[in-house]
Amino acid sequence: MRSVRGTHFIQEEYPGLLKDESSLSGGNCQTAAWPENAMEAAEYLKECFANGVPVTISGARTGIAGGAVPMGGAVLSTDLLKGIQPTSDIHTIRVGAGETLDSVYDYCTREKSGMFYPPDSTETTASVGGTVATDASGAGSYRYGSTRKWINRLQIILPSGTLLTVKRGDFNFHRGKFRHPLLGLITLPELKTPQPVKNAAGLHISPEMDLIDLFIGSEGKLGLIVEADLILSRKPHTVACFAVFCNEKQFWELRSDLMNANLPLRELEAMIPPSLSFLSENTGRPFPEYEDWVLFTSIDVASEEDIDIVLETLEMILEEKGISIDNTWGGFDEASIKRLKELRHLLPETVNRIISGLSSRNRRIHKVSTDTAVPPEQLEEYYRTMKNILRSSGVEHVVFGHSGQGHLHANLIPSDNDQMEKAEFAVERIAEEAVKLGGTVSAEHGTGKLKASLLRFMYSQKELDGMNLLTESITSC
Numbered sequence: 001m002r003s004v005r006g007t008h009f010i011q012e013e014y015p016g017l018l019k020d021e022s023s024l025s026g027g028n029c030q031t032a033a034w035p036e037n038a039m040e041a042a043e044y045l046k047e048c049f050a051n052g053v054p055v056t057i058s059g060a061r062t063g064i065a066g067g068a069v070p071m072g073g074a075v076l077s078t079d080l081l082k083g084i085q086p087t088s089d090i091h092t093i094r095v096g097a098g099e100t101l102d103s104v105y106d107y108c109t110r111e112k113s114g115m116f117y118p119p120d121s122t123e124t125t126a127s128v129g130g131t132v133a134t135d136a137s138g139a140g141s142y143r144y145g146s147t148r149k150w151i152n153r154l155q156i157i158l159p160s161g162t163l164l165t166v167k168r169g170d171f172n173f174h175r176g177k178f179r180h181p182l183l184g185l186i187t188l189p190e191l192k193t194p195q196p197v198k199n200a201a202g203l204h205i206s207p208e209m210d211l212i213d214l215f216i217g218s219e220g221k222l223g224l225i226v227e228a229d230l231i232l233s234r235k236p237h238t239v240a241c242f243a244v245f246c247n248e249k250q251f252w253e254l255r256s257d258l259m260n261a262n263l264p265l266r267e268l269e270a271m272i273p274p275s276l277s278f279l280s281e282n283t284g285r286p287f288p289e290y291e292d293w294v295l296f297t298s299i300d301v302a303s304e305e306d307i308d309i310v311l312e313t314l315e316m317i318l319e320e321k322g323i324s325i326d327n328t329w330g331g332f333d334e335a336s337i338k339r340l341k342e343l344r345h346l347l348p349e350t351v352n353r354i355i356s357g358l359s360s361r362n363r364r365i366h367k368v369s370t371d372t373a374v375p376p377e378q379l380e381e382y383y384r385t386m387k388n389i390l391r392s393s394g395v396e397h398v399v400f401g402h403s404g405q406g407h408l409h410a411n412l413i414p415s416d417n418d419q420m421e422k423a424e425f426a427v428e429r430i431a432e433e434a435v436k437l438g439g440t441v442s443a444e445h446g447t448g449k450l451k452a453s454l455l456r457f458m459y460s461q462k463e464l465d466g467m468n469l470l471t472e473s474i475t476s477c
């Protein structure tokens with residue numbers, strides 16, 4: 001197994017291992033290892049455990065909550081935990097934690113014709129292990145749900161080096177309790193209110209849940225995910241996708257009409273002003289003189305005949321709102337889907353690039369963003385509150401995200417220390433408002449190191465202590 005030692009050596013030779021897309025600074029570690037299989041990973045974890053060395057698990061480091069940034073101790077990189085193979089069930093594939101989403105998509109195209117892996121978190125260079133650990137979700141989670149729903153089996157290594165296999169359906173909690181042959185009696189903490197549907201904040205807790213769901217979204221706190229069985233779905237005949245350029249009033253009405261229309265919507269996304277002008281300024285990319293609210297939608301189309309029905313329905317809804325079909329981009333072909341996906345991806349990528357530049361000049365600057373979500377019917381009210389908070393912070397920002405699921409990301413771009421404080425204050429206030437409306441402080445990125453403090457808005461101290469106790473009881477096995 002490849003491994004390296006020495007804080008300065010690692011800083012000099014492997015700087016990439018000490019940061020992720022959050023641009024959180026201060027990352028350091030004394031040792032790092034790249035196991036190639038479960039046995040090697042178990043040995044390394046066991047040794048660290050015996051010596052009391054904390055281990056940070058590092059996937060593709062596309063995370064934006066700083067979870068993979070080590071603050072001392074050891075790093076275990078999943079880069080070499082590779083392999084994609086079929087299982088006896090034609091609907092699942094077995095994938096090593098270090099494989100990227102891109103490689104899963106390529107494999108499905110090559111080997112699983114007519115099938116696809118639905119969770120589509122925007123950053124396709126993310127590792128499968130990382131997406132399971134954060135319960136990542138993307139635009140398509142409006143129809144298909146988050147990663148959780150698409151995981152059938154996990155192989156996990158606990159910090160002590162113990163190997164655990166958990167298959168969906170094998171182990172279930174009843175009234176918050178369950179006795180596992182290896183882990184002993186596990187008792188879930190009681191939560192005063194159930195967690196929101198889209199939620200990546202804290203451990204996943206529900207009194208009648210499957211044990212596998214405790215590990216999904218646990219952000220590396222309960223152990224290393226070595227491999228996962230991913231469930232595939234049958235591809236629809238085609239996917240229609242559109243970007244509709246409209247004004248604010250049209251946007252909210254259109255969103256509501258589409259959510260209520262009898263259409264198999266896969267995505268309902270938003271880019272909110274000044275996103276387009278921000279992109280023009282920072283990428284040099286010109287945009288036509290359209291209205292500056294953008295609603296992205298994609299629709300699963302079951303058959304050739306349905307194409308006309310989808311188009312007619314969409315045209316009718318747009319017409320009612322006074323929006324011409326000419327003010328839309330899109331179509332039914334791969335090229336259109338790719339073009340719109342790239343446009344959506346470009347916005348967070350551009351923000352991350354700018355933040356990374358600012359952070360290299362001022363180490364206190366890192367990504368300050370929201371990953372809050374509220375029940376979808378509350379989104380319009382929540383957006384207005386969010387906008388007021390952002391405006392009064394005086395920090396440059398863009399807002400975009402998964403409008404169909406009540407989930408908008410505000411990305412702030414602070415230029416100095418004073419703005420950093422203002423941005424962090426704004427993010428806390430936005431998180432507090434989300435929880436007041438029955439939402440979450442993190443819907444898909446996890447809380448990592450940067451957002452762990454926001455958990456206090458969502459859970460009482462007793463609940464947080466309960467989650468910590470549960471973590472201790474599992475990681476001590």
Ligand SMILES: Cc1cc2nc3c(=O)[nH]c(=O)nc-3n(C[C@H](O)[C@H](O)[C@H](O)COP(=O)(O)OP(=O)(O)OC[C@H]3O[C@@H](n4cnc5c(N)ncnc54)[C@H](O)[C@@H]3O)c2cc1C
Nearest residue numbers: 059060061062063067122127129130131133136137220225
């Ligand atoms: C431009 C851009 C767009 C993005 N869009 C989305 C989006 O739409 N939806 C979304 O959900 N996220 C999005 N993200 C965030 C990121 O891609 C996801 O959080 C992703 O799941 C992280 O995977 P990773 O392999 O990079 O994990 P890392 O960043 O390496 O790690 C993330 C966390 O998981 C833990 N971890 C990693 N691998 C394992 C493992 N094998 N076992 C146990 N724990 C592990 C780490 O310790 C850390 O706490 C985006 C990021 C970028 C840069």
